[in-house]
Amino acid sequence: MILNVSKISCGYENTKIVENCDFYLKKGQIASIVGPNGAGKSTAMKAIFGLLPLFEGKVYFNNEDISYIKPQDRVLKGMSFVPQTNNIFHSMTVEENLEMGGFIRKTGVKETIQQVYKLFPILLEKKNQIAENLSGGQRQQLAFARALMTNPTFLMLDEPSAGVSPIIMDELFKKILEISKKGVSVLMVEQNAKQALKISDIGFVLSQGKNKFIDSGKNLLSNPVVRESFLGG
Amino acid sequence: MKNIKERIWLTYTAMTCLLLFVAFFQSWNVALSILNLCIISAIMSLGINIQWGNSGIVNFGAMGFTALGGLCAVIISMPLTKGAWEIGGFKIILAIIIFLIFIFLANRTWKFYKNSPKKKICFGLLIFLIGFLILRIIADPVIHAIESYEPAKTGYLGGMNLPVIISWPIAGCLAALIALLIGKIALGLRSDYLAIATLGISEIIIYFIKNEDWLSRGVKNVNGLPRPVPYEIELQNSAWLINLSEKFDFSLVVMSSITVKLSYSILFLLVLIIIFIFLETISKSPWGRMMRAIRDNEVSAGAMGKDVKKRHLQVFIIGSAIVGIAGAMMTTLDGQFTPASYQPIRYTFLIWIMVIVGGSGNNYGAVLGGFIVWFLWVESEPLGLWLIELLTSYLEDSSELKNRLLDSAAHMRLIMMGLILLITLRFAPKGIIEEQKRI
Amino acid sequence: MLQIFNISKSFGGIKALNNVSLEIEKGKITALIGPNGAGKTTLFNVINGSLKPDNGTINLNKLNITGLEPHELFAMGVLRTFQISQEFESLTVLDNLMMVPADQLGESILNSWIKPKEIEIQEKKILRKAKEVIKFLNLEKLSSEYAGNLSGGQKKLLELGRTMMVNPQIVLLDEVGAGVNKTLLKKIGDTIIRLNKEFNYTFVMIEHDLDFIARLCSPIVVMAEGSILEIGDIDQIRKNNKVIEVYLGKGN
Amino acid sequence: MDYINAIILFSNYILIPGLSYGCQLALGALGVTLIYTVMRFSNFAHGELMSFGAMISILIMWCLKDIGVSIKPLPTIIISLPISIIITVIFCLLIDKLCFSYYRKNNSQSVILLIVSIGVMFFTNGLIRLIIGPNDRNINDGERFLVKAKTIKKVFELNEGLSIKMSQGITIVITLLLVTFIFWFLNKTKTGKSMRAYSDNKDLSLLSGINPERVILITWIITGMLACVAGTLYGLDKSYKPFTYLNLVLPIFASAIVGGVGNPIGAIIGGFVIAYSEIIVTFAYRKFLSYLLPDNFLSDGLMQILSTDYKIAVSFLILVIVLIIKPTGIYKGKLI
Amino acid sequence: KQEKEDFAVKLGIIFGYTGPIESLTPDMAKASELAIKEVNDSGEFLSGKIKIQGIRADSTCVDAAAANAAAERLITSDQVNAIVGADCSGVTTSILQNVAMSNGIVMISPSATSPALSTLPDNGLFFRTAPSDARQGKIVADILIEKGFKKAALSFTNNDYGKGLAESIKKNYESKGGQITISASHEDGKADYGAEVSALAQAGGDILIVAGYLDQGGKGIIQGSLDADAFNKFFLPDGMIGDSLPKAIGSDLNGSIGSIPGTDSPGAKTFENLAKSNGFKAGPFSQESYDAAALIMLAMQSAKSSKSKDLKDHVMDVANAPGEKIYPGELSKGISLLKQGKEIDYVGASSVELIGGGESSGNFREILIKDGKITTAGYR
Ligand SMILES: Nc1ncnc2c1ncn2[C@@H]1O[C@H](COP(=O)(O)OP(=O)(O)OP(=O)(O)O)[C@@H](O)[C@H]1O
Numbered sequence A: 001m002i003l004n005v006s007k008i009s010c011g012y013e014n015t016k017i018v019e020n021c022d023f024y025l026k027k028g029q030i031a032s033i034v035g036p037n038g039a040g041k042s043t044a045m046k047a048i049f050g051l052l053p054l055f056e057g058k059v060y061f062n063n064e065d066i067s068y069i070k071p072q073d074r075v076l077k078g079m080s081f082v083p084q085t086n087n088i089f090h091s092m093t094v095e096e097n098l099e100m101g102g103f104i105r106k107t108g109v110k111e112t113i114q115q116v117y118k119l120f121p122i123l124l125e126k127k128n129q130i131a132e133n134l135s136g137g138q139r140q141q142l143a144f145a146r147a148l149m150t151n152p153t154f155l156m157l158d159e160p161s162a163g164v165s166p167i168i169m170d171e172l173f174k175k176i177l178e179i180s181k182k183g184v185s186v187l188m189v190e191q192n193a194k195q196a197l198k199i200s201d202i203g204f205v206l207s208q209g210k211n212k213f214i215d216s217g218k219n220l221l222s223n224p225v226v227r228e229s230f231l232g233g
Numbered sequence B: 001m002k003n004i005k006e007r008i009w010l011t012y013t014a015m016t017c018l019l020l021f022v023a024f025f026q027s028w029n030v031a032l033s034i035l036n037l038c039i040i041s042a043i044m045s046l047g048i049n050i051q052w053g054n055s056g057i058v059n060f061g062a063m064g065f066t067a068l069g070g071l072c073a074v075i076i077s078m079p080l081t082k083g084a085w086e087i088g089g090f091k092i093i094l095a096i097i098i099f100l101i102f103i104f105l106a107n108r109t110w111k112f113y114k115n116s117p118k119k120k121i122c123f124g125l126l127i128f129l130i131g132f133l134i135l136r137i138i139a140d141p142v143i144h145a146i147e148s149y150e151p152a153k154t155g156y157l158g159g160m161n162l163p164v165i166i167s168w169p170i171a172g173c174l175a176a177l178i179a180l181l182i183g184k185i186a187l188g189l190r191s192d193y194l195a196i197a198t199l200g201i202s203e204i205i206i207y208f209i210k211n212e213d214w215l216s217r218g219v220k221n222v223n224g225l226p227r228p229v230p231y232e233i234e235l236q237n238s239a240w241l242i243n244l245s246e247k248f249d250f251s252l253v254v255m256s257s258i259t260v261k262l263s264y265s266i267l268f269l270l271v272l273i274i275i276f277i278f279l280e281t282i283s284k285s286p287w288g289r290m291m292r293a294i295r296d297n298e299v300s301a302g303a304m305g306k307d308v309k310k311r312h313l314q315v316f317i318i319g320s321a322i323v324g325i326a327g328a329m330m331t332t333l334d335g336q337f338t339p340a341s342y343q344p345i346r347y348t349f350l351i352w353i354m355v356i357v358g359g360s361g362n363n364y365g366a367v368l369g370g371f372i373v374w375f376l377w378v379e380s381e382p383l384g385l386w387l388i389e390l391l392t393s394y395l396e397d398s399s400e401l402k403n404r405l406l407d408s409a410a411h412m413r414l415i416m417m418g419l420i421l422l423i424t425l426r427f428a429p430k431g432i433i434e435e436q437k438r439i
Numbered sequence C: 001m002l003q004i005f006n007i008s009k010s011f012g013g014i015k016a017l018n019n020v021s022l023e024i025e026k027g028k029i030t031a032l033i034g035p036n037g038a039g040k041t042t043l044f045n046v047i048n049g050s051l052k053p054d055n056g057t058i059n060l061n062k063l064n065i066t067g068l069e070p071h072e073l074f075a076m077g078v079l080r081t082f083q084i085s086q087e088f089e090s091l092t093v094l095d096n097l098m099m100v101p102a103d104q105l106g107e108s109i110l111n112s113w114i115k116p117k118e119i120e121i122q123e124k125k126i127l128r129k130a131k132e133v134i135k136f137l138n139l140e141k142l143s144s145e146y147a148g149n150l151s152g153g154q155k156k157l158l159e160l161g162r163t164m165m166v167n168p169q170i171v172l173l174d175e176v177g178a179g180v181n182k183t184l185l186k187k188i189g190d191t192i193i194r195l196n197k198e199f200n201y202t203f204v205m206i207e208h209d210l211d212f213i214a215r216l217c218s219p220i221v222v223m224a225e226g227s228i229l230e231i232g233d234i235d236q237i238r239k240n241n242k243v244i245e246v247y248l249g250k251g252n
Numbered sequence D: 001m002d003y004i005n006a007i008i009l010f011s012n013y014i015l016i017p018g019l020s021y022g023c024q025l026a027l028g029a030l031g032v033t034l035i036y037t038v039m040r041f042s043n044f045a046h047g048e049l050m051s052f053g054a055m056i057s058i059l060i061m062w063c064l065k066d067i068g069v070s071i072k073p074l075p076t077i078i079i080s081l082p083i084s085i086i087i088t089v090i091f092c093l094l095i096d097k098l099c100f101s102y103y104r105k106n107n108s109q110s111v112i113l114l115i116v117s118i119g120v121m122f123f124t125n126g127l128i129r130l131i132i133g134p135n136d137r138n139i140n141d142g143e144r145f146l147v148k149a150k151t152i153k154k155v156f157e158l159n160e161g162l163s164i165k166m167s168q169g170i171t172i173v174i175t176l177l178l179v180t181f182i183f184w185f186l187n188k189t190k191t192g193k194s195m196r197a198y199s200d201n202k203d204l205s206l207l208s209g210i211n212p213e214r215v216i217l218i219t220w221i222i223t224g225m226l227a228c229v230a231g232t233l234y235g236l237d238k239s240y241k242p243f244t245y246l247n248l249v250l251p252i253f254a255s256a257i258v259g260g261v262g263n264p265i266g267a268i269i270g271g272f273v274i275a276y277s278e279i280i281v282t283f284a285y286r287k288f289l290s291y292l293l294p295d296n297f298l299s300d301g302l303m304q305i306l307s308t309d310y311k312i313a314v315s316f317l318i319l320v321i322v323l324i325i326k327p328t329g330i331y332k333g334k335l336i
Numbered sequence E: 001k002q003e004k005e006d007f008a009v010k011l012g013i014i015f016g017y018t019g020p021i022e023s024l025t026p027d028m029a030k031a032s033e034l035a036i037k038e039v040n041d042s043g044e045f046l047s048g049k050i051k052i053q054g055i056r057a058d059s060t061c062v063d064a065a066a067a068n069a070a071a072e073r074l075i076t077s078d079q080v081n082a083i084v085g086a087d088c089s090g091v092t093t094s095i096l097q098n099v100a101m102s103n104g105i106v107m108i109s110p111s112a113t114s115p116a117l118s119t120l121p122d123n124g125l126f127f128r129t130a131p132s133d134a135r136q137g138k139i140v141a142d143i144l145i146e147k148g149f150k151k152a153a154l155s156f157t158n159n160d161y162g163k164g165l166a167e168s169i170k171k172n173y174e175s176k177g178g179q180i181t182i183s184a185s186h187e188d189g190k191a192d193y194g195a196e197v198s199a200l201a202q203a204g205g206d207i208l209i210v211a212g213y214l215d216q217g218g219k220g221i222i223q224g225s226l227d228a229d230a231f232n233k234f235f236l237p238d239g240m241i242g243d244s245l246p247k248a249i250g251s252d253l254n255g256s257i258g259s260i261p262g263t264d265s266p267g268a269k270t271f272e273n274l275a276k277s278n279g280f281k282a283g284p285f286s287q288e289s290y291d292a293a294a295l296i297m298l299a300m301q302s303a304k305s306s307k308s309k310d311l312k313d314h315v316m317d318v319a320n321a322p323g324e325k326i327y328p329g330e331l332s333k334g335i336s337l338l339k340q341g342k343e344i345d346y347v348g349a350s351s352v353e354l355i356g357g358g359e360s361s362g363n364f365r366e367i368l369i370k371d372g373k374i375t376t377a378g379y380r
């Protein structure tokens, strides 16, 4: 298990949003969390990354208890996260965004930036533009690219495909598959659930803060209950 | 909801107790004089709060509007300087009218060349400068003559000799007018830019008042403004108070000054209540909801059909007018107008501290902030002295350090004020009375 | 009803819109699609007055509306949502909706003093309407939550909800579907159709979910690099090679 | 026509004084800008921090003098700078720990931090007076002049003289060095960029592995250094008096804003704009023009655009005009 | 009726310990307290057992509201018998009109020099030991004309003191045939005086009159003028006279002239020594502060009462001839003389001579700065 989240509860100030949830995946696997709006997906992601305090439960990363360490230390351990909103440095240029993404790395930042540009050509085109002025989909790409800059072993994505055009979305999922093949594990939240589950080794259906279903991506896709109430038929 | 109500009750009672405490342990006179300024401060803080708390306008220009209010009190209530007026009163008015016409023309030009920034600035500025030149050519000699007219006694045009209370609403109007002008030019700026711009403009206003002696007597101050309430000396000779004082066996002098202060308190309280009710009503109405929406997100509010510019201007004017009224009240209470006393620390930062400490975004908080902060501002002096005496009581009498500390005791006031402010904010980071959630 | 002539807009060296001309017909649901950065959002911004075009004109019902302010356009019935949610974060969800209707009596200071009764009546009406909308969006539990505390998708729903508070002439929807659960999106689609059929609303929507578009929209306008590439119905679009190349990709 | 005299006069009364005052404002504005860029609030306590730094420098200088250290012709206080910088930085860090850090953690609005900084200002203000008293102190014990007006007059046989003070020279040199350093640091080094990233999006900078505590630490170190140097230089040039530092805050903010907040170059430009506008608008041009124009062209007046009474108003007027024409300041800072 | 005297007599000392003149006030307060100490040490005051206590309060110099609050506290809570102060004319007027008069408390200000205070109704409660600016203006003009300065530039601190003095100087000087080339204000405590110095320099003149304070803007203007070689002679009115100025500026100030209230009495010198031995400087207005406190106490003794309503009628008596002259350091002598029923003429440190409505008559000492020292060049 690269990640094992067991029985976590978390939320904001005095409201508990996520209750008793489990998430886990092995090295090189892709896992998806799907569920209705407001189910607590983003909340769970933030808690896993340590941006929100846990009420209960534990998070293990590579069998190490990381429940109480700071987010920036998790980055050092090889985790990387793209939040759903506010996921770029608005006032910095695209290139500076990427440099910041590679902040913890001592070497090889330049090369990774070139690789990222190859993956998202639009970013190369706009490399000196202030990120605030990017279009919605360009921002999403930049956010994803920034997370790749740390050369993570574990990648967490909160709705990476929201707002990107179909062609890019395909690219995106392809890329995710590709990096997972290289041994990077990916945990993502997706509303384009069908595509996401298609490539996922494991899927978690979250509803009202609770684990409703845990199963392989294929099984979930074929489960009529899940299809009807969570995947839009 | 209930929680907030309790909090309001609790804090307001505590404030009353503090004042009563002062009344019993220091004197009623001290307590009442603090109360009077507390009320004025509360009004100022309401004015700023409606701008900041309700619509996110950072107005650091309270000082200027306070001074304008004070100027109004002078112009309304002081007697006319006949000699000075005869020398050139009309000429000055003429010059001002001509200047205003040029400003109007400049404005027109500005609008006419809306689409070419260079022409706009060149011609607009040119016309303005011509107007300014004409103003100075006509007015300078007259101003000189007026200012040389018995400079030690008057040296200014004087006022209209009307009851000073009239100046309060008029001060509101004047402040509103100036706020309209300032708002038109400055409200496009955001947050810190606006703050410094308004601060700058208010400094300009102060410099104007300080240096245009013909109008305000400048730094020579105007003393002896007529009062809206009787003088202590008159009261000390009035039969009813003498009777009363004999009946209760209370010192006549003390009684007279308490009576005067109480009458001020009642007048001020009346104004405070009217303004408070006005603000409460509008900020509870859909208007308040709209303003808070604009505060949160101007782009979105615009797309939802709200005229952001107009609303900003509106609330800027209302808040400034309220500050202006408070300024006139303040000058009335002081009985004199001293332009040099308008300092940003006292009239801008302190007011902001009131708003923030009280709790921005709600009127109860603003009033409480006004009371508490003014109370501390005045009482931190004896408090600081007391503290330093306590600290040094263990030191030997002759010790260098002790003398040094006792000598600097006055500066404990600032330390105390700073500490209290920091501590209060620490325990109530959103202000003592937080903004209520409106459900 | 909405005519766009030769609109251009550039940011520094970037031509976001390049001589775009387009006519939106009344009572239709028009889709606006195109790759990221094609200028779709910019077009919306120009239409609703958030941005002033470099040149070109826009007419609404034959009236020239170029260069008007957003709030003036709102008054003329042009409504929009934002791709990146723009909620009023410190207002509750309910208030977020209730602030929308135009010309509320209580928005005038004078009225709140002289007509408290009328305002109360009006408020009740607005409240009822807002509650309906909240119910429709499945946000009942959150009606008194600060909008800033909503989840990403919920914010999107709130964006949509705001357009339902009034009776607009034309609604510009900028990716309402992004990040919204597909089950709910289906329901939203139904509503859009209903609003269009029953109340004859005109919609223009930017969307990347082709299935969703296929169900709702006709015609479909494809933009790329600041100009219009193709206008047609779904089949035409799907067949167009250029569109496939820049936008759809082989898989779709 | 007498160009040389005109130029010398211009330099003596406008160019040089404006240059050194501009540098002083710029150094202050730089500190304000830095705090603003990283922590997003206007630090009104900056003037007092400068005063604090200068005070420490003076105290150390007194000690040095007691043991007989001197580096004539330079003023002794220069060598106390390294230690006083360290103490000022420690003071800044202490203040941050005790006052600002709490609100940062709570994500308070920037206005709250602004008000807190006013509280800090009050406190420091009183503390300084407790320690060193409110008196005026002369601290320049080095050579006063680099170039003396009288010498210039005599040597070149001119009507006008030009004087450059030692303190002005030092100010200009140190400002240049510091500004270059800070500009390079913010825009070219990784740490500098991480500071900007932190100010832009705190959460996301966490996710990139940027350590916020380190960013804050570095910011305060630089701010403390700037404040200490600026305060000391200012005291060196004029004389140290706690009260003036309070009044220095406003022109400093005006400079930072005119230039465009959040940009070191903006701070410099702003400082000079404010400094020169005061002098140029209130300057009496009669004598200057008398060197350039034939006699009968001149009128009797002083040929002053505005009287010096309005000096400070002028700087604010310039500020307002600049903001109206260019709402983000001259050198486009960040939109806020 | 037997006066109840087993409580201490209290004197309020209201100066601006914070605010623009905060650097002057500590010495002023200490001077007042020195006078109090002297009287206490004499052990003879009133019944002999009574000690006098000085209570400081902060006028802030500019904020009338805070000053009133402080005065209110002194009078009604601490129950002071009389007040030494306030310092700046604005707050002094405000305290007098709003607090002191209504409570019938005597105020003697050492430094409020505004001419307006001469005519203000005060129920006989207000006195001052500093002369009105109107008087000094005349003296300044006389000195300048006599020394042959026909053209002068004038810089004044932008407050009631500076402006009042400047106007008075200008009027008198011009009526005597002098020419003021420019009369420009400066603000105290500001960052830079480059612009002011430039304007003054361009206007030119044989001498620069600086009507300001010696450790405030006034000093900045002088320093700036010297640095730029704009002026080399200065006229220094009373606010600019003090040892710290020549010390700070150095030899460049030599040859400058000035005026300060005082007669050719030994008082000033004695006071300077007294101050030194008590650990403070005889800065501006500290003489007057000493005298203000001394006057109050002597008047109390003369009235045999510590109440303001009694002592107010005795202030003029003790201040003016006839009687034995009393100098600084001789307060106990004064007290015992009064006790014996003799008359005294308090001269004090600043040669107190009260005229009219309790104003200082204004005898002036003409000053010449020589070898970095303030020396007396004559008396007027
Ligand atoms: N304020 C701006 N300054 C500079 N460039 C901008 C600005 N706004 C948009 N752009 C650029 O204009 C182009 C069009 O942007 P727009 O937001 O209209 O794209 P879009 O079609 O909505 O894309 P998406 O589907 O990703 O939302 C983009 O390349 C973008 O980078």
Ligand SMILES: Nc1ncnc2c1ncn2[C@@H]1O[C@H](COP(=O)(O)OP(=O)(O)OP(=O)(O)O)[C@@H](O)[C@H]1O
Residues within 6 Å of the ligand: A012, A015, A017, A035, A036, A037, A038, A039, A040, A041, A042, A043, A044, A084, C142, C145, C148, C149, C150, C151, C152, C153, C154, C179
């Ligand atoms: N800062 C906050 N304070 C309080 N409640 C919050 C906060 N942020 C989110 N919530 C609430 O927590 C719940 C779950 O939010 P979360 O963002 O985790 O949803 P989600 O599953 O990611 O939904 P979506 O698909 O719409 O992004 C929502 O009901 C939301 O209202």
Ligand SMILES: [Mg+2]
Residues within 6 Å of the ligand: A041, A042, A043, A084, A158, C151, C152, C153
């Ligand atoms: Mg989410």
Ligand SMILES: [Mg+2]
Residues within 6 Å of the ligand: A135, A136, A137, C040, C041, C042, C083
């Ligand atoms: Mg878009």
